[in-house]
Amino acid sequence: MEWTIHQVARATGTTSRTLRHYADIGLLAPSRVGANGYRYYDDAALRRYQRILLLRELGLGLAAIAGVLDERTDAVQALRAHAELLEQEAARLDRLAASVRETVRRTEQGEELDVTTSFEGFDASRYEEEVVQRWGREAHDDAQRTWRGLGEDGRAAHGAEADAIGRGLAAAAARGAAPGDEDVQELVRRHHAWVSLFWTPGAEQYRVLTATYVEDERFRATYEAYGPGTAQLLSDAAALFAERELA
Incomplete structure (x- = not known):
């Protein structure tokens, strides 16, 4: 099964322009281009795009993402690594939320910030x-x-x-x-x-x-x-x- 560039953009909440840019820089090529000029994406392309989005969520730049994808590691092994990184990021966000809640509490009570705890989770x-x-x-x-x-x-x-x-x-x-x-x-x-x-x-x-x-x-x-x-x-x-x- 294949999906058009507009279907992929709509399903993933991105834009066709972004997908075309990814193709231009060699990050995500469509699986084929039809005679009508439409770009189509198959299952393999969607799996690659999912990895790109995961790495974007982790804050990697496009050049860094390309380097990771070009390592051609085992797909399941790579997804496990991504999951671990996401778990680490979730833990960081938990620390960040706790830091902000503590700042709110101190602000409401007129207390000074504690430099040792006020910036937990920021990077x-x-x-x-x-x-x-x-x-x-x-x-x-x-x-x-x-x-x-x-x-x-x-x-x-x-x-x-x-x-x-x-x-x-x-x-x-x-x-x-x-x-x-x-x-x-x-x-x-x-x-x-x-x-x-x-x-x-x-x-x-x-x-x-x-x-x-x-x-x-x-x-x-x-x-x-x-x-x-x-x-x-x-x-x-x-x-x-x-x-x-x-x-």
């Missing part, structure tokens, strides 16, 4: 390779220096602003707001300013960045956690903002 280095590949080493290092320089209060304020923007966009999406609505554009303006604390993107850079909020499963999950349609509204509204305000 900023896991995305380093991907950030460097996409935006450059200088952008990564500048962002890291800025983040370290914010201090606890600055980092908390930055996180609170991200949460406020996400909640505002979710409420707008729930009532069916359009990307060009004034209140939506104001939220996007705040989002651009939030990003610009580390790096100020121009029109095309901002459009590409916010497009990943829909195309990348991790970003989409982050924004969709606020409510259905949040990621898409932000991406569409940001494209409009970039055209009007940044071009």
